[in-house]
Amino acid sequence: MTRLLPFFIALPLGCAFLVNLFKNKKAADVLANLCTFILLVLSLATISIVKAHGIVVYKVGNWIPPIGISMVVDGLTVFLLVTVNLVSFLSSLYSIDYMEKYTAKPKFYSLFLLMLTGMNGLIVTGDLFNMFVFLELAGVASYALVAFGTEAEELEASFKYMILSSLSASFVLLGVTMIYSYTSSLNMADVALTLAQKSSSPDVTILFIAVLFLMGFGLKAAIVPFHPWLPDAHPSAPAPISAMLSGVLIKALGIYAMLRVFFCILGASPLFLETLCILGILSMIVGVLLAIGQWDVKRLFAYHSISQVGYVLLGIGLGTPLGILGGLFHLFNHSMFKSLLFLNSGSLDYAAGTRNLKEMGGLKDAMPVTEKTSLVASLSISGIPPFNGFWSKLFIIVACVQARHPGYALWAIIGSLLTLSSFMKVMRYAFYGMPKKAYASLKEAPSSMQAAMIILAIICLLGGVLLFPLFRNALLQPAVDVLLNGKNYATIVFSQLK
Amino acid sequence: MTLIVKEVTRLTVGLIFLFGIYIMLHGHLTPGGGFAGGVIVALSFIHMVLAYGGDFATKKMNSRIATILESLGGLMFLSLALLGLIFAGVFFLNLLPKGMPFELKSAGIIPLCNIAICIKVGAGLFLVFTLLTMFKPGGDK
């Protein structure tokens, strides 16, 4: 069964090369959606593998890890794989109809599959330089996709996004070089072993490497000091791409990479956990405050992405089992309802052609499905009880109180109240106001867009109450265990090899 | 370009192209390899375009052929990697016979990978160059 692991990279890569050659759009649609569907099924299958073996190490080219590159799949990896492939399948389903308004659809699918290859590869890899290369692949594909509709402000947003992202990639490259020079090996488990033996006291070099990685991955995850690119880049991308960007890209490239490097290799020192909490609080509050004055729907959602990422960071930064559980669960929930919000804004844009809240109004009767799904998404992002957003925020707040940080819990509650207020604004202006005459003859979004949105809404609804017990022990608990005993990640990997 | 430049390029383009092929083929014996060879091959086409102007090049190697070549190079490289997976269940296994160290046909899939990379890099970079030069501002008004 482990022979199927390379297909997470080989399948989308091969389809990307093929789709580029197609002329007619129908064939490109079929191939791209087939490929993302197979990947989704594959990622669900790996849950059972990891449940059986605990951790799977796949040696690329049959070289023993310190020599060649190895793929390591453990609880955290499978959790991310399922999230990424689920959101990407729904986005490609959504883009069958949405991308009719753009030219060069086969090229869009090819870039989409290459971005997916980059993310899958980064999640699965067990090698530092390989992580940098996949980071760059997902990055280059997303720069081109942000500038897909060649409008003036999209090009400017894509240029700024590209500058900051390749700057962060250079920081990561410097970090990888210093680690190689310090421990003369690139395999994550090997580096963790040598770092543990080499110096118990964290000397300046390891601190410098940690700062380099924090800056590099922080910039990819749009944490507060490095967030200016996100409110420009996400709104200007086509809707399925901004759903992928906000939903999974900043998480897989930013947060997952940071967790893997810091928890499993450099050792999560209390100082690092403290900075994570402070950064989480900062981005939570700054994101929400900036979002209040926005009238462009997608820009408002982008600012909320920054604040919700702050929740995830706060949860994981606490370090307690409940905190990490809450943080990871919120990561999954945020991918679900944020991509749903962006898909809703996409269908609004598709039907009404505008993104400005002032011009919309009273679309309730014209677009019933979009209205219901965006109601579900808005309620779950602002943490209303029956929906999934509430549970993960509850875990984080309870974990804050348990970890004797009542101040953090207070900030979290204020943040979610502000989120609630700004989403009430969105719902009121977009759907419930008096209908404007310009949009009287509006028709509902086409079928494939509705299907994607309905599936996501159902997951948001079920994620809260029903799905959680099953969901917890299948996916969340192994991921939390990986982070908890991050220190002996190396020993587990090498024991797996013998 | 002036006549002198045209005459000189007629002579040198073939040599540059041959040099690129040499660098690529001997990738596993001497320095250089798939990437350097591919870029040199792309440069020889660019050299020709610079001397004879854009329209001449589209007859020789228009962008349609370049995209097909590029995708084919990519698929060839990917299938070489998958070869190992199909036969021996390991992703990037070097399973072809290794041969004698110093001969040309010696290092299993390494020369074949070099050829695949050279096709992909050469066609891709030439495509980038033609797209940038053919780009007429104000085209989409």
Added chain:
Amino acid sequence: MIYFLCFVLFCVGLYGILVKRNLIKIIIGMSILDYASYLFLVLVGFRMEGRAPIYDKAQEVKNMVDPIPQALVLTAIVIGLAVLALMISIAVRLYEKYGTYDITEIRKLRG
């Protein structure tokens, strides 16, 4: 000492990106940044009286330079080329849309 000079070159590139307003100067700053990181990678792998990592039929080569950073730099160079090509095409397209290379003007015209 040489590592530090490499970092100074890295910071010159960083300065170019953070401060300069002209798109082309930012792209040039980005390529200086890349040059510095390639140099740092190869400097890390150099061995004092090492030889180029290529076996030679003529004489038996004992102490070789570290080949791994060279493999990493080969990959990083082509990544740098790919990012540079994409940046230049976006800069050309931006010039065609806004008529200037000055990023502050572009931000103002953006409205």
Added chain:
Amino acid sequence: MEYITLTEADQLIPLLVFMIIGSIVALEIDDMLSSVIAIGAVGVGVTISFLILKAPDLAITQLVVEILCLILLVRATIKREMRFPRKHADYLRIISALVLIFLFLVFSYSALMGLPPFGMPIMKVASEYIARGIHETGATNMVASVILDYRGYDTLIEASILFTAVLGVSVVLRSVGRIRNEKS
């Protein structure tokens, strides 16, 4: 006649100083074309330093990629021959950037002390490659055997990065991006 043998470090330091000056010149010069040429000089400096550091593979690739970068950069600037007017340089941004960079440099100076000195790398994995490389991969060029056999997975992804970039360029430069549906 005994030749003074310059160790690699002595050869590299003047070259690095030349590159730093070249890049400062490239950033500060007003005329864009001459700054592109200054970058070309820095790139050739990088090629020479690769040769000094016994990396012929990289020297060829870097030189050739350098030529291509210059052609692309000149393509972006040649049509815009205008001298970039130096407006009021906002000093706040420059000062804050310089302070940030100074802190970064001081921190990095002390951090670089911890690394093994220049010229003495701990080649734990590399010695395995050198020892077993020729038998296992059959290639005599160790760098080729590392990039295509031991770490061939990187090169596969890296080749698709170039494919993405070419695709990105063709996507960005196409004439009509979004089909304007006629508003009712």
